Each structure stands twice: as structure tokens, then as C-alpha cells.
Amino acid sequence: MSALALPTRRAEDWRYSNIEAAASVWPVPAPERIVLGPGEQGARALLQDAADDAVVVRDYVITLAEGARLDFHLLNSGGRLGRVTFDVRLERGAHFGLHAAVIGGGEQTLEVVTTVTHAEPDATSEQVVRTVLGGRATGNYLGKIGVAKHAQGTDASQSVKAMLLSRQASANAKPELEIFADDVKCAHGCAIGELDKQALFYMAARGLDPQTAQTLLLRAFVAGVFDGIADEAERERFEAAALSKLETLAKLEGLA
């Protein structure tokens, strides 16, 4: 995944990206490897809230041995380009969970790119991505699930929802399945929407100013993404960072 040559837009997983921004930090460091042995349990979290002009590219290569389980929580909200990729290989009965909130505004391009390979039977994966975009921001989710021919009993789910606060913001969601086995459950749902106008009027009719109303709705939309972070202090850190970014967005859209 860390090719030496600068990728081009022709590369499937870079087609909606900001290549020019990527070029400014190229070549990026080698991917971080996470390896869990048989039956091991792990939890990781990345709070990516770099400064507005930063360019962040983080690549993870993950191998989960038989019966291992990794839960990854991600807030991807910083940088001109904020790109986080996961290349995951699951052995028998392993589980990978990704819960991500992607929140951006201005000219940001924020990406989550996943390739989850169910290499052996009975592995499970769950991906939940909630994206909120304002300004002229772009949010991309490219999620490939590969199921090997003998990987019966695979259960893979992707739930991807994006909320656009402005007409210039855009969200791309591309789930992709490559399935060679037949006893496989793959569920994916993608939805791109705007804030519920009926709810906004109902809230205004109760006296909520538009900014607070928007923030409440957006908070509800991303709520739950970080519920699975076991450490309370860490969970609060993620929630607070997400909330403050949402408030900033709501404020900016309110002025627009």
C-alpha cells in the first residue's frame, strides 16, 4: 500500500482523493503493522484532528490470527487531506470492527479506505462509518471486502451514512464485494442525506435556535460511533473532539 511512486487518480483507491496534497508529503512512511496472535483481543483508536493545512496519510496493515479480535475506533477530522487506510486479513473466526466518524468542512478531503479479506471460514467484520461534511469538503469511503473461496460462514457488514450540510460538500461511498465463497452474509447500507427538515422546524417551533438544533441532530447522527471505546476518559476525549468539530461546522453553515 505504500508504493514509492506517487499514486494517480487512475488508482481505484485514490480516485476521489487530493493527489496534489498527497504529493506534498510523498513518500509516506511505511504502514503500521498490527498483528494479533490466535485468540488475542485488541483495541486501537486514532484521533486524527491535525491542523487545517496539514496532510495526514496513515496506513494500517492488520493481520488477525484464528479467533483474534480487534476493535478500531477512528475520528478522522483533521487536515487538508486526512486519509486513513486499513488492509485487514482475517483468519478463521477472527473479528475486525471499525467504528469511524468523519467530520470535515472547508476544503478538506477526508478518506477512509478499507480492504478486509476474509481469508478463512467464520471470520466476521463490522464497519460503521458516519460522515458529516460542510463547506466544500469531500468525504470518501472506499470499502472492499474480499471473501476467499473456502471462507464459508463469513459475516461482513458495512454501514455507511453521510450527512451533507452544504450543497458544495460531496460524499463518495463505494462498497465493493469480491466473494468467491457461497455461504456468506454481507450486508451493506449506504445513505447520503441532509438534515431532516421536518425535525429542524419542529425544533425551531420549540424555540431552539438553528445552530443548536443542527448540532443536536448531528450529534445524534454520530452518537454511538464511540460507544465501544472501553476506556471512559478516552471515549470522552473522542466525543468531545467530535462535538467541537461539529459545533464549528454548524456555526460556519449558520453564517453561510
Added chain:
Amino acid sequence: MLQINNLSNTVGDKPILKGLSLSINAGEVHAIMGPNGAGKSTLAYTLGGRPGYEVTGGEVRFAPLPFRGGAGGGAAPLDPALHETASPTPNPSPEGEGDLIDLLSLAPHERAAAGLFLGFQYPVEIPGVSNLQFLRESLNSQRRVRGEEPLSGAEFIKLAKEKAALLGLDMEMLKRPVNVGFSGGEKKRAEMVQMGILDPKLAILDETDSGLDIDALRVVGAGINAIMRKPDKAVLLITHYQRLLDYVKPDFVHVLSKGRIIKTGGPELALELEREGYAEVVAA
């Protein structure tokens, strides 16, 4: 308290209200009845400022809640309207309850802060936002616009408990997301709890009686009386049936048809309508 003069509007370019006039004084309860599609909900939404309900003519004047605007406070939003009434020709309401402002010049949330409450015919569900959080934020947002101090968490919970008890709604329901999974009757009851907490000056209640069972109807009727039957408040009930009016006795009953008030009478008009139908009464 409320003066609607010759109000016309369009919804999606379709004219609905066609020169509607109605005056409501403090201390009064008015009922509006009328056939399906007459424009009753449209009137409520238009007064509330719902986007897409375009006013094409007429005016609406309203005596707002007192506004404690200090210098530089967060209370600017009501200013334009207040400036207008501070002009050399003030427009006192008949019963001298204060100056009237141009309601339609206010944003929807400012109308609420001014004391207008809309009880929805179809209350909206808001997943992920609890009733308590929603109402506390709403109340404090209103108070901010009026230049009042926000309520503390403890003060708010006390108030919410009191109003939930008044309407016989389990406090646990208020911890759940707004209207999500509530039955039709529970939604209407919850609307009245909201009204109790927000303590408006004028409540426009759109078919609050629909979906209520017999006992709930009595509780909600008593709740409306307890919250709104006061000399400085008024109620506009939109309803199809006499049953709610047995509990909340109207001073005036209006018939709304094809976008206008075509007949006004006392409480006996509702009975007459129920007995004879709109066609008879309107023709008479």
C-alpha cells in the same frame, strides 16, 4: 394578543389561506373547526413560520412575552420587531397587555421565544435526542432570546417532573428520544408536557385530541386548562370533534373553509356543526 388580518399564503405555489382574519384576546380559548383540507394546519404552520409556507398578503400582530433586553445581551434577535413598535405610533393591543409586534418578521425560534407554541398534528420523531435534552436546550434557547438566565440542570429536572406528573406521563418516557416509538396518544401527551415546560403565552393546538383514548383525553384536557387557562394566556384549538371542547370550553368557535373563516359563534356552534355537518351550518 393575536391579530390576523387578511392573511393569504401559498404552499408549493398553491394558494391555501385566502384572506383569513381572526383576533384572539388574552384569557380566551378559540376553537377552529372545518373540513379536511380547509387550511387549518396550514394556518398553524404559517403562524409558526414553517419554511415553504409563503405569506403572500396580510399581516399578523402579536403581543410577545416580556423581553428583558439588557445592553449587549444575547437578546438581539427580537430587536427589529421591538424597534418597529417603539416608533412614534405604537400599536397597543385592545386590553392594554403591551405592544404588538409583527410576528411574521421573526424567525421560527424567535416566535417560540416570543411565546408562541405549536402543538403538532403529527409530532416529529428525533432519533438520538432525548426529550429532556431537547426541552432543556429549547427552554434555555428561548430564555436567551428573551434576555433571561438559563435554568440549571436541577431546576429543569424539577420543572420537567412536575409537568410530566401533571400530564400523567412517566418520567422514563422523557429520557427516551423525542417521540421515537411513542404511540399516537403518547405523542400528544408528550406535546402537552412540552407545552407545560415551555409555558407559552399562546398555544395553537392542532388536533391534539386525535389519537387520545377516553382517559387520556380527560387528562390532556385538564392539562391544557391547568397550563393555559390564565388571564394572560390564550389558546387556539384546532379540532374536528366536540369531545375535547367538553373539557376545554371555548369562548369562540370558528369555521374555516377554503382558506377563510366563514362563520364565528359561541360554544353552541360546535354542537350545531357536530349535529348537522358543515354544509348545513355554512349555508344557514
